[in-house]
Amino acid sequence: MxxxxxxxxxxxxxxxxxxxxxxxxxxxxxxxxxxxxxxxxxxxxxxxxxxxxxxxxxxxxxxxxxxxxxxxxxxxxxxxxxxxxxxxxxxxxxxxxxxxxxxxxxxxxxxxxxxxxxxxxxxxxxxxxxxxxxxxxxxxxxxxxxxxxxxxxxxxxxxxxxxxxxxxxxxxxxxxxxxxxxxxxxxxxxxxxxxxxxxxxxxxxxxxxxxxxxxxxxxxxxxxxxxxxxxxxxxxxxxxxxxxxxxxxxxxxxxxxxxxxxxxxxxxxxxxxxxxxxxxxxxxxxxxxxxxxxxxxxxxxxxxxxxxxxxxxxxxxxxxxxEIPFNASQLHDVMIRGLEFGSDSISLKSDIAIRRGETTVDRDYFIRGRVEDIGDLQESYGYDEVQADGMKFIIGKIAPQPVDSLKNITKEMAYDLLKKGFMGIQVKGLAVGQANSLHNLPIHVFAGNSFATTPVIDLGGTTNFYIGDKAGNLKYAILNGYLIDLSKPLSEIPELKNRVQ
The missing domain is CATH 3.40.630.10 (Zn peptidases)
Structure with missing residues (x-):
């Protein structure tokens, strides 16, 4: 026009x-x-x-x-x-x-x-x-x-x-x-x-x-x-x-x-x-x-x-x-198309839609990602999309060694762990007031004894898993509803809005 x-x-x-x-x-x-x-x-x-x-x-x-x-x-x-x-x-x-x-x-x-x-x-x-x-x-x-x-x-x-x-x-x-x-x-x-x-x-x-x-x-x-x-x-x-x-x-x-x-x-x-x-x-x-x-x-x-x-x-x-069209409502934060994520006994290859919810903390906020929909989602779209044909769901792991202080975790360290398959890291001895503090690290930080990554794709469930090839090589991380291309440098990772668990 x-x-x-x-x-x-x-x-x-x-x-x-x-x-x-x-x-x-x-x-x-x-x-x-x-x-x-x-x-x-x-x-x-x-x-x-x-x-x-x-x-x-x-x-x-x-x-x-x-x-x-x-x-x-x-x-x-x-x-x-x-x-x-x-x-x-x-x-x-x-x-x-x-x-x-x-x-x-x-x-x-x-x-x-x-x-x-x-x-x-x-x-x-x-x-x-x-x-x-x-x-x-x-x-x-x-x-x-x-x-x-x-x-x-x-x-x-x-x-x-x-x-x-x-x-x-x-x-x-x-x-x-x-x-x-x-x-x-x-x-x-x-x-x-x-x-x-x-x-x-x-x-x-x-x-x-x-x-x-x-x-x-x-x-x-x-x-x-x-x-x-x-x-x-x-x-x-x-x-x-x-x-x-x-x-x-x-x-x-x-x-x-x-x-x-x-x-x-x-x-x-x-x-x-x-x-x-x-x-x-x-x-x-x-x-x-x-x-x-x-x-x-x-x-x-x-x-x-x-x-x-x-x-x-x-x-x-x-x-x-x-001539101006009416709103449609088919958009999500992340759309994953054709991912294999079935069990050992029953195979499944389908689309996954993810949305992120915000929780306000005074003048800031943190995010919680969730699985919004699963199935044939050809008519749905994502701000970010992954064509996952030939790729599979991979469970994330927890870093084997905890750290003593939140200050010891740099973005570089967190991203390196993420690329190696670790989605969470424990912090010991958090000071009072730090247990729920906000952070922008590309990894989950938790204060308790455990942090649950996503064991299965489930409607309404958490969104912390990897997408990898059939050989198990990690290609993408879905971290709290954010899509992270693991081939990209740290400077190109979106700003994350997370909270210490």
């Missing part, structure tokens, strides 16, 4: 053909090319937010800085169940009212980072982008709620402190936070809404192994999923977003499920006459902290605001929205 390149120039109005429907009206408006977007984000990226597990106090301190700069009208609009402040930042004096809310699920922080990047940009000056700021200030009245669920964010969990999903509380308004968003929607009466989330990283573009990096949706406002002018406006905004995204992540954009959810905020905002766009930040290989996807959020949100201010989004043909 051909996408018109965007160019900044002097930020004058330009005309280009609609890339999604050659029979539609011409697109006019302020445009930026990808190089300008990249430079803009690099300049204004909020450096204090650099990983997913930031806390409310991090956001609070940044909001105080922005309040001191006096560009935004900053208000504490309420408190969470556990008493944490919830803020709204208002910008612009225009007639078009826009509400943007993020992190109503505490473990979905990608767009929150992007909003603070946008705040920094709006406070910029004299950098060649003042015409954008003037446009947004004069045409829009923006209302940002950057962290609606601070209690969930504190523990990096989806729900609030009462274990209620805020995005299923739009109808009842039973929670403090849900009722707050409802009341702000009533007070502001926005014409546009942006509902900002993260989706799991296992969605793929149908028929491909491409992870969905950004999922978009114009939520339905009724069970029939009818399209009125309000919902069509959201679809048109999404067509503009997709045009930019295809420049960055071609064939990695999809639509979220559009089944009507009467309890959901996006669906309700749409029924409250606000053209509402759902943005779901998904997965991108090599971007575990979602910093690249954060940049994409910055770009598509800011560009959408420009197009709303201009009214230029109205010239997109909403049919382009229908």
């Amino acid at each position: 051909k996408i018109a390149l965007l160019s900044l120039g002097l930020l004058a109005a330009t005309t280009c053909s609609n890339p999604f429907n050659s029979g539609s009206k011409a697109i006019t408006g302020m445009q930026l090319d990808t190089a300008k977007w990249n430079a803009m984000h690099e300049q204004y990226k909020e450096q204090a937010l650099f990983h997913r597990r930031f806390k409310h106090k991090d956001v609070d301190s940044l909001i105080q800085v922005h309040q001191g700069n006096k560009l935004f009208q900053v208000s504490q609009i309420g408190k969470s169940v556990q008493g944490r402040a919830i803020y709204e930042l208002e910008y612009g004096k225009g007639d078009k009212k826009v509400m943007l809310w993020s992190q109503m699920h505490g473990d979905e922080p990608t767009a929150t980072m992007a909003l603070f990047d946008i705040f920094n940009f709006l406070e910029g000056k004299g950098d060649g982008y003042d015409s954008i700021r003037n446009l947004l200030h004069d045409k829009l009245n923006l209302h940002f709620i950057p962290m609606l669920n601070p209690d969930g964010a504190e523990r990096y969990m989806r729900r609030n402190a009462q274990s209620i999903d805020l995005n299923r509380d739009a109808r009842a308004g039973q929670t403090v936070e849900g009722a707050l968003l409802r009341s702000r929607a009533k007070a502001v009466n926005p014409r546009y809404g942006f509902n900002l989330h993260d989706q799991n990283i296992y969605y793929n573009v149908p028929g491909t192994k491409n992870p969905v990096s950004i999922s978009l949706l114009a939520p339905a406002f009724n069970t029939e999923r009818d399209i009125n002018d309000i919902r069509e406006g959201a679809m048109q905004i999404i067509v503009g977003m997709n045009g930019i995204l295809q420049k960055y992540i071609p064939d990695a954009v999809a639509k979220y499920d559009d089944t009507y959810t009467p309890r959901g905020f996006g669906d309700n905002f749409q029924s409250w006459d606000a053209s509402t766009v759902l943005i779901e930040s998904g997965g991108l290989k090599g971007d575990p902290e979602k910093q690249k996807i954060r940049k994409l959020n910055f770009i598509i949100i800011l560009n959408a605001l420009i197009q709303i201010a201009e009214g230029s989004y109205e010239q997109y043909d909403a049919k382009g929205y229908e």
Whole structure:
């Protein structure tokens, strides 16, 4: 699909053909090319937010800085169940009212980072982008709620402190936070809404192994999923977003499920006459902290605001929205194809799908890999894949000699042991507090008398074994759900997130 390149120039109005429907009206408006977007984000990226597990106090301190700069009208609009402040930042004096809310699920922080990047940009000056700021200030009245669920964010969990999903509380308004968003929607009466989330990283573009990096949706406002002018406006905004995204992540954009959810905020905002766009930040290989996807959020949100201010989004043909495929759910962390792992009496050659689960430890986390599926998995995909025809399952061993201190295990030593068939090593005399400490070593470290490697491939079971040739030569290690090619140097091993057992 051909996408018109965007160019900044002097930020004058330009005309280009609609890339999604050659029979539609011409697109006019302020445009930026990808190089300008990249430079803009690099300049204004909020450096204090650099990983997913930031806390409310991090956001609070940044909001105080922005309040001191006096560009935004900053208000504490309420408190969470556990008493944490919830803020709204208002910008612009225009007639078009826009509400943007993020992190109503505490473990979905990608767009929150992007909003603070946008705040920094709006406070910029004299950098060649003042015409954008003037446009947004004069045409829009923006209302940002950057962290609606601070209690969930504190523990990096989806729900609030009462274990209620805020995005299923739009109808009842039973929670403090849900009722707050409802009341702000009533007070502001926005014409546009942006509902900002993260989706799991296992969605793929149908028929491909491409992870969905950004999922978009114009939520339905009724069970029939009818399209009125309000919902069509959201679809048109999404067509503009997709045009930019295809420049960055071609064939990695999809639509979220559009089944009507009467309890959901996006669906309700749409029924409250606000053209509402759902943005779901998904997965991108090599971007575990979602910093690249954060940049994409910055770009598509800011560009959408420009197009709303201009009214230029109205010239997109909403049919382009229908051309975006829906999410498929066929992706795993590791896919092993055609591995022999049967018993001595019954042979078995099959596919194995592996996924990794995260457990949060304050601002960090560790991983536990598990066997997600076994069988004929031709239609499933992996971020990493192994064609294991002619190879077999090999049980890992424990290093025969324990070590006296965790400090004695270097990455080089651990990798050497791993390549020799040892997946675990005992550490004697661990100091208090070290028994569950986190590490990035390419081997399991345990403090007790034993550590169980994977004796058999079992659904839901552990993922600590080798893949080798028929002669028993080790080719790959599956260590806690990570695929490690044993022919690669240590420098090419992925960063592991393990914990002392």
